[in-house]
Amino acid sequence: MDVNGLITKVTWKIEVLSDVGSKSMGRNGQLTKVTWRIENFSTIQDKKLCSENFTVDGNKWQLIIYPGGANEAFLSIFLGVADSATLASGWTRYAHFGFAVIDQFDRENSKTRATKKEFNATNPILGFRSFLPLTELRNPKRGYLLNDACLVEAYVFTGRTVDMISHEFIVKTVLGKRKTKEGDCVKAAIGNQKTTTTKPVEVINPSPTLAVELEQPAEEDMNTFFTILEYELSSSRIVFSKEEAKEALAKINEALNMTPVDLNDSGKFSPLKQAFMILASFDGSSTTLTIEQKNELLGLEERLKELANRAAKAVQDKNQLTAKESIKRTMTRSLESSLIRYKEVETEVKQVDQILAARHEEVVEAQKKREKMLAERNGIYRSCKEMKMKLDALGKEWAVYEATARVGEEEEKSVEAEWGRIKDFISSINGKI
Known part of the structure; x- marks a missing residue:
């Protein structure tokens, strides 16, 4: 998307989380998490942004975001049935879903909301018209638009028996993924939604006389590193x-x-x-x-x-x-x-x-x-x-x-x-x- 001479870069990632938090929270089930990183956010002139389609339990879904707000005062985020036009008459689809706009300074301060809804032909798109005030979204003291990049996460769960999604669950998800590297039971499937098991990382104490070779960093690790680096540099005294x-x-x-x-x-x-x-x-x-x-x-x-x-x-x-x-x-x-x-x-x-x-x-x-x-x-x-x-x-x-x-x-x-x-x-x- 070319906006005012800038390219709006979108990073899109899908993860199928299995048995998420089963030890610490006593919950089981299958849950899909999508991460949508939108750069040059403040320059977007389109009224509505639609994500790629993604699949949960064989059903196709899509995220819809109104950058300027569906009511012009709040950021609006919705979940939609992507193939609603082709479904048979009388169809219904249940989902327990939640959204988060990540505070990239402190994840625990992220704005989250979750709900349970029954989708049908009359209501194929549901969500939150007033998800986050635009004034708060643009507040430089919050990390919602760090380097003019907005990081949106969505969680979709189709099970009816347990409440999977909450603010605590969302903000702790990244921490849970880090525990995976230490041998936790959480499984993740990234990319084409193929479920794979993450192997524990073998930790070797380096010899004092040898240089330590860093492992290939994940994209989120690199983003976190440069976010902290930018904050440290901005705090330094510069003489003009x-x-x-x-x-x-x-x-x-x-x-x-x-x-x-x-x-x-x-x-x-x-x-x-x-x-x-x-x-x-x-x-x-x-x-x-x-x-x-x-x-x-x-x-x-x-x-x-x-x-x-x-x-x-x-x-x-x-x-x-x-x-x-x-x-x-x-x-x-x-x-x-x-x-x-x-x-x-x-x-x-x-x-x-x-x-x-x-x-x-x-x-x-x-x-x-x-x-x-x-x-x-x-x-x-x-x-x-x-x-x-x-x-x-x-x-x-x-x-x-x-x-x-x-x-x-x-x-x-x-x-x-x-x-x-x-x-x-x-x-x-x-x-x-």
Whole structure:
């Protein structure tokens, strides 16, 4: 998927877990876990993402994610029956399933939810519309979007006798896999869903005089290593030059000279994050930035992004009213035209009635013409009645659209005011760099 010049890389892995946690949790059964790692997550413009199909107990399933939320405030995740269109009438399918958006700083803080559902032709897709607030998803203090990569896990269990999936089970799954290397009884099948038994790892104490040769690392181990490495490097003290600070300030001023909507459309937030970090970390002899100012600088990238999103939403709300006004005008003109024609036909019908009364010899021919005109009149009536119902329905919703537009207008003013405050703040420190 090519989004804003970036390739949205997707890593997909399937594991069939057998007898998971049978010793520690007293539970048995078969469970399928899928891991969906989506990179460049914040640049995705598609409203909906659909995963590859995967099979559990011979049944095909699919994950559906709404990156911007099905209701525009929360990340939404669903499980769907992948082959529902080809199943026989009256089909049903049971599943105990759970989802997790992994906190890549601390797995135990991951957001998890689980449920039991009966799928059928009426409800082939079920899940959580309000899985995780988008504000929390994008919070840099949480590890949900580490390096703009979102790690989603799904667990699907078709047994009805035990409750397999819980928050504790999900967050401990990775720890259980590590125990497998030490000879635990857990079995995993990765890739084509062929169940295999993981052999215990033989641990050999290396000689002090010999170099230790590392075993081939797993992908998750490498991701964990580089996540920790990135955190350690970001915690290190980096000294920036005055030229770098001026260049960072120039990038910030360039962004602030744009309108919030234009900045939102430009996708230039990544350079701004680095620029704010450089500016907050710069310690020149003439710099008199306070701790509060530096902290505010570090949070401005997210603040500008939020303001830009709000501005874009405000414009969208205002444009929605304009679109509805156009529909209203079109429907009103159509009703007026139909009303004129209805009156014309009504007059013509009366004229034909007079002809029928005066000319008995033309009764048959005139009757045919009358029936045709009556049919046209009835068609116009039905059309007008249907259109009037639509117009009435639109009228009932009109106050909502107007209110939304007013809120959008007020929000736009609020954004402009906050935007100006930030510009003034940045201008106040221009001479200090």
